[in-house]
Amino acid sequence: MLLLTLMPFGTVAALQVVSRSYTVASGSVVAAGDLVSTMGDQDTVTLANTDNGSRLVGVVVSAGQSAVAINGTNAQNTVQVATSGTCNVFVSTVGGDIHAGDAIAVSPLNGIGMRAQGTLRTIGIAQADFTSSDANTKSYSVKDQSGGTHQVALGTVAVTIGIGSGSGLAADAGVVGNLQTTAGVIVGHPVSALQAILAFLVAIIAVGSLIALVYGSIKGGVSAIGRNPLARGSIYKSLAQVIAMACLIVVVAGAMLYFTLR
Numbered sequence: 001m002l003l004l005t006l007m008p009f010g011t012v013a014a015l016q017v018v019s020r021s022y023t024v025a026s027g028s029v030v031a032a033g034d035l036v037s038t039m040g041d042q043d044t045v046t047l048a049n050t051d052n053g054s055r056l057v058g059v060v061v062s063a064g065q066s067a068v069a070i071n072g073t074n075a076q077n078t079v080q081v082a083t084s085g086t087c088n089v090f091v092s093t094v095g096g097d098i099h100a101g102d103a104i105a106v107s108p109l110n111g112i113g114m115r116a117q118g119t120l121r122t123i124g125i126a127q128a129d130f131t132s133s134d135a136n137t138k139s140y141s142v143k144d145q146s147g148g149t150h151q152v153a154l155g156t157v158a159v160t161i162g163i164g165s166g167s168g169l170a171a172d173a174g175v176v177g178n179l180q181t182t183a184g185v186i187v188g189h190p191v192s193a194l195q196a197i198l199a200f201l202v203a204i205i206a207v208g209s210l211i212a213l214v215y216g217s218i219k220g221g222v223s224a225i226g227r228n229p230l231a232r233g234s235i236y237k238s239l240a241q242v243i244a245m246a247c248l249i250v251v252v253a254g255a256m257l258y259f260t261l262r
Helices: 001-015 166-172 175-189 193-227 230-262
Strands: 018-024 035-038 044-046 056-061 069-070 076-094 103-106 111-116 121-126 137-141 149-165
Touching: 018 056, 018 193, 035 076, 056 121, 056 149, 076 121, 175 193, 193 230
Parallel strands: 018 044, 018 069, 076 111
Antiparallel strands: 018 076, 035 044, 035 056, 056 076, 076 149, 103 111, 103 121, 121 149, 137 149
16 A cells, blocks of 8 residues: 555656757747747747647746756757646636646647647646636736737646647657546546556556466465365365455455546
């Protein structure tokens, strides 16, 4: 149980941020958490929106936040852009409330993500909820890139980076994204990365325990009968105990999966 509790946190901690430096386009102002897209120059970025979302490259992160920083350009006006890992991203409710497990896409608002819709370019998978009904959420009137006004809630949410588009997100989001997608399909609702990893570990440990238990008991029983055929009654009793233990493992694993993914 202790191993099962500690291992997922080590796995989540391994989702470190990897970033690359880009030059900020003249006239653009970016901050940590903004979504950015490249311009004609592949080393220059500006705030991402639905118009330039096809060139989305990542999320701006603050200095020191990245575990691995690649020096893509030596220009003075540069920022680090996360291309993988988990980091905070500016989002809004312009596409509806966001829940853990939802894909986050570019939006009409410059640099701000929203719940993915259609085939819009996506930045990754949300790891927490962000809704307009949250007690600490404030509503703002903002303009999109075409000058339209939207009344939305703005804030940040942790996102596991994996750039993709629409249904192609799971293939691009890596192992954790695939686990989240699979778990979400099974239980019928979005799940966070921690929930998906916990469920995966519970399933692996349960299956491994069952295989080891059954294999060991059968092998021991066959060997015992070969040495002493009169011990058959004791062997049957031992096998019955093993079957009871296997059933207990299945029940415990099922309960843990239920409470992890509910």
